[in-house]
Amino acid sequence: MTAGIASWPPLSPGERSVAIEVLVHGPLSRTELARRLGLSAGSLTRLTKPLIESGLLVEVAEAGVSAEARQGRPSTPLDVVADSWSFLGFKITEDMVYGVVTTLRSDIVARHDRPLTTHDPAEVADVLGEMTAELVRDHPRLAGIGIGVGGFVQDRAVVGESPFLLWRDVPLAELVEERTGLPVVVENDVAALVESETWFGAGRGLDRFVVLTIGAGIGYGLVLGGKRVAYAEEDRGFGRHWIVDPNGPLTPDGRRGSAVSLLTIPNIRYQVQAATGRDRTYEEILAAAAAGEPMPVRVVDEAARALGTLVAQISNFVMPQKILLAGEGVGLMDVAGKTVEDAVRDNRHPLAAPVELETKVSDFHDWARGAAVLAIKVLVLGSAEA
Amino acid sequence: MTAGIASWPPLSPGERSVAIEVLVHGPLSRTELARRLGLSAGSLTRLTKPLIESGLLVEVAEAGVSAEARQGRPSTPLDVVADSWSFLGFKITEDMVYGVVTTLRSDIVARHDRPLTTHDPAEVADVLGEMTAELVRDHPRLAGIGIGVGGFVQDRAVVGESPFLLWRDVPLAELVEERTGLPVVVENDVAALVESETWFGAGRGLDRFVVLTIGAGIGYGLVLGGKRVAYAEEDRGFGRHWIVDPNGPLTPDGRRGSAVSLLTIPNIRYQVQAATGRDRTYEEILAAAAAGEPMPVRVVDEAARALGTLVAQISNFVMPQKILLAGEGVGLMDVAGKTVEDAVRDNRHPLAAPVELETKVSDFHDWARGAAVLAIKVLVLGSAEA
DNA sequence: GGACTTACTTTTGGCGCGAAACAATTGCTG
C-alpha cells in the first residue's frame, strides 16, 4: 500500500509554533499571531512565508463577515489547508471497530465501521489494515493512523493490558504499521480523547484542564500546562477506589460507595434492578427518574450527588479552569443537573471560583476522532512527545 | 535608612537560568549545568563569566569529598556567594512578630522576635521598621524584605482581609517600604511557605508538588510546573468546606465532617473536651492517645483517617510527585502515622504510584523564612512575577 | 484627494547559541 505520503516539511521551532497556533485557534492574521506568540511583525512575515509556500497555510479572504469595518489596512488571515492531509482514527471495542477519516483540523469527513468477530491480535490488525485500504482510496494523502483502545497502553505502541480484548503486551502499532506502511499511534481511549479536547475541543488553550468520563467505567484525564499527565493506574479501574460516599451502595463491581458503584452505567442498572426486580436500560432509568418513579429517583439522585462531590473535590484540589464531562453516561446531567450543581456547591467554598463544567455527549466516533488527533499531533509536533 | 543597596546586576535570561540553577541546586560544575540547562559547554563559559566577575558566583574547591577520583580534568564547581546579600523575613501573628535574617540561600543567620501590642497598621509597620533598623546594623547589604501574614493578600502588597488582625485592604508593603527604603513583598503565610519549599525545600525541582498544612487552620498550596497556583478562596477558610467524612463530628467552627472539624488543633481539642470534660493541649491529647486513653484515641484516629483520605484524594486527582505535610499539627503523624498510611491505601488504587509524603515540623521562624524566600525570588527573578 | 490608521514587508544589525579546535589537568599504562 503506497499512500501518497508527501513528507511534512521539516519545521523550525518558530514555524512550528505558528503552525500549531493557526491550526488550533483558527484563522489568524499575522499581526494577531505576533501578539499571541510574542514575536515582532517582521518575524511573522519570515515565518509564514515558507509555510504558505509549502501549501500548509493559505491566506483566506476576510469573508467580510467578522470584519467590523475598522479603519486601516485590512488584515489577511491565515488558515491551515485543512484537507492537505488526512488522518485515520480507530476505536476498538469488544465487538466493533469504529473508524473515521479526519482533516488536519480533526473534522470528520468519513466514517466506516465494521464488526469485530475475533480478538486475535493479528486478525484485528488485518481488519484495521483492510479498513485502511478501503478508506485510503477515497482519501489519499493519508498521513497517519491513531488507534484508541480501552486498557493500559505503553509507549503509545503496545497494548499492555486490555481486559475486554484479553490482550497482554500486544505490539499493535507495529502490527498495523506492517500492514499499512503508515505511522501508527496507539493510545488508551480516554487519554486520546483528552489530548483531542486539549487541542481542538473544550480544553483549547487552557493551562489546567480535567476530563471526567462516565459510561461503562470511569475515566479521568489531567492536563497541566497544555500537556496530559500520565499515571500508572490509568484505565485500570482506579474508579473502584475513589470512595465518594462511605455509606453508598455496594455493588458487585466496585467497593462500597466508590465512583464506579455510584456512577457507571452497569452499576446504576444493577442498583435499580436489585431494588425493583426489573432490568432496564440506562436511558429508561433516567426517564423513569425524570417521571418521578421512587427507586430510579433515589439511585439517580445518589449518582448525581456523587458526581457533584467528585467535581467539587477535583475543583478544590486541582483548580482546573474547566472540567469536561464526557462519555455515554452524561445523560445524567440532563435529568439531575440541578442536584449535581447543589452537590458541587455543598463541597466548595462560597468565594471559590465557580466551576466551569462542560458536558459533551460522545459516541464511539468521537473516541475514534480522539485517536486521529493523536496522529495529527505526532505529525505536527514531529514524532517527538506530544 | 540607607542600607548598602548595591544593585543586583541586570541578568540576561540565560544568566538568570544559570543563577537560579546554582542557587537552588547547590554547587554545580559548568559541565553539569550545561547538561541540566541543555546548553553547550561554550555557552556556559560565556554565561558564567560575568556572574563570577560580578561576585554572585565563585569557583569552590572540589572539597575532595564527593570526588570519586575519576580520571580526566577535575571539574570546578560553581556556587553562589550566599552571604553576598541578606534578606529579611517576618511572620506576623496575633501577638508576636517573628523575624529572621537569611542568606541568599535562605539559611537563617539571625532571629529577632518582638511582641505585638497593637494591631493598628501604621504602628505594626513602625514595629517592622524598627526591627529592620536593628537587624540591618549587623547585616548590611540587605536586599529585600518579605512579610508573611495569615489572611488574604492581594498583589503581594495589600492585606485584603486578615481575620485575626482585623485588617481590610491594608497596603502593608507600601507602609513598610516608606519606613525602610527597601523593596517589600507581602504574602499569605502559607503561600510564602509553599514558594519557599518549591525553591529550597521539599519541592525543589519538582513539577507537581502539594503542600498541606495543619495547625490552627488548614492550608493548601499547589505547585504546577514549578509555579504556585493562586486561587480565590486562599486562606479564607476553605477547609470548612472540604467535607472528608459526612458522618464526622460536628464542631462549632466547621461543617460536619469537614477538614477543619476533623484536623485542626482547636477542633481536636474541642472534641476531646466535649467528650471528657477536660481541656488539654494538643500535645497532651496526642500523648494520651499514644498511651491508649479511649476518647483521645478515637478523636486522633478519626483525624488520622481524615488526613489519609485527604492525602489520597489529592494524590488521585493532582498526582503530585510529593506532598509536604507541614504546620504545628504534624505531630499527628508521629502518633498515628500508621493509621494515616492505612487510610491513604484504602482510598487509592493498588497499582498507583506510592504517595511520597514528607513531614516537616515548622515553627514560626520557618514561616518567617518562607517570607524571606519571596524577597529572594523577587530579587533574583527581577521583580516580575515569581 | 489628502490625512490618518493599520497591516505587512524589507533591510539591517546584533545577540546568543552550537560546533569545533584548543588548552588544561588529571588518571592510567607500560
Added chain:
DNA sequence: CAGCAATTGTTTCGCGCCAAAAGTAAGTCC
C-alpha cells in the same frame, strides 16, 4: 617517568533568529 586517554573548560567562528526601523500597501475618514 613518558606518553596516552579522559574529561573539563576556553576560544574562535559562523549561523540562525530576532527586534528595530524604515518603507510599502490598502483601506477609512473628513
